Amino acid sequence: MTTSIATITDIEARTGTRAADTADGYIAPSLAEVPRLGTVLGIWAHPDDEVYLSGALLAAAAAAGQRVVVVTATRGERGTDDPETWPPARLARVRSQEIVQSLAVLDRGRGRIEHRFLGDTQGVCHLDGGLAADPAAGTIDELAAIVDEIAPDTVLTFGPDGMTGHPDHRAVSAWTDRALAGAGRQPRLLHATVSEGWVRDFGSLVTAMDEGEDVFSPSPAGSLAVDLVLSGDALRVKLAALRAQASQTTATELAVGTELYRAAVAGEWFRPAAVRSPRARRLARCRVG
Ligand SMILES: [Zn+2]
Numbered sequence: 001m002t003t004s005i006a007t008i009t010d011i012e013a014r015t016g017t018r019a020a021d022t023a024d025g026y027i028a029p030s031l032a033e034v035p036r037l038g039t040v041l042g043i044w045a046h047p048d049d050e051v052y053l054s055g056a057l058l059a060a061a062a063a064a065g066q067r068v069v070v071v072t073a074t075r076g077e078r079g080t081d082d083p084e085t086w087p088p089a090r091l092a093r094v095r096s097q098e099i100v101q102s103l104a105v106l107d108r109g110r111g112r113i114e115h116r117f118l119g120d121t122q123g124v125c126h127l128d129g130g131l132a133a134d135p136a137a138g139t140i141d142e143l144a145a146i147v148d149e150i151a152p153d154t155v156l157t158f159g160p161d162g163m164t165g166h167p168d169h170r171a172v173s174a175w176t177d178r179a180l181a182g183a184g185r186q187p188r189l190l191h192a193t194v195s196e197g198w199v200r201d202f203g204s205l206v207t208a209m210d211e212g213e214d215v216f217s218p219s220p221a222g223s224l225a226v227d228l229v230l231s232g233d234a235l236r237v238k239l240a241a242l243r244a245q246a247s248q249t250t251a252t253e254l255a256v257g258t259e260l261y262r263a264a265v266a267g268e269w270f271r272p273a274a275v276r277s278p279r280a281r282r283l284a285r286c287r288v289g
């Protein structure tokens with residue numbers, strides 16, 4: 001399917017948002033279309049965000065020869081209901097190893113998936129649960145430098161709602177926006193979301209498990225840029241990568257049972273970020289002075 005440039009420009013002018021790559025809104029409606037995303041940069045808050053939200057996508061990209069870079073803001077040291085057994089320093093150590101092992105499962109020895117913790121190059125450690133209050137001094141420049149260095153075609157991150165409403169997720173979304181505003185090259189920006197079907201099938205289950213902490217607002221099918229339904233090998237690899245982050249996933253899988261857990265992680269969805277079109281930015285600049 002092809003879309004004329006005139007049509008895309010028209011959509012941008014009408015909605016003020018970056019148009020998706022095809023007339024029906026989808027860039028990657030299936031794993032076979034993942035190569036259209038090009039070099040992928042994921043920017044996330046905690047280890048496990050990347051595998052839950054994009055594990056199969058990353059594995060498909062690596063298998064297709066695309067470069068994949070995952071940036072994580074924190075070590076996730078508060079991700080436990082049992083801080084006596086898992087004091088922050090211990091959990092930070094464990095989760096730092098788990099994410100590397102998990103990405104290795106997705107990479108399958110190809111050496112195409114890289115991982116970095118945000119702040120490492122500056123000797124800064126961003127704290128789990130503390131990103132909303134983090135002044136991000138230097139962080140935006142660091143992220144912008146990463147974008148310039150990697151030159152991604154596609155950036156994956158949270159939307160302004162943080163997908164679950166988590167303050168760390170929302171902070172990372174805002175940091176990414178600010179970094180892209182200062183970066184020289186503007187990649188396609190996609191925000192993680194869930195489908196209406198997922199909320200219908202699993203929303204109440206997640207809400208019950210986390211006592212209403214997570215709030216999901218689904219995206220209608222027509223607004224999605226990536227809409228992956230996973231089965232077979234892709235789902236098996238994603239499950240193995242999830243299980244490699246055992247400190248976060250074992251208890252959940254045991255609580256709901258493997259069959260339901262597998263079904264709940266068998267989809268990955270992204271929507272195009274609502275950004276001002278180049279035309280809108282030009283007009284805004286013209287009005288100044
Ligand atoms: Zn998270």
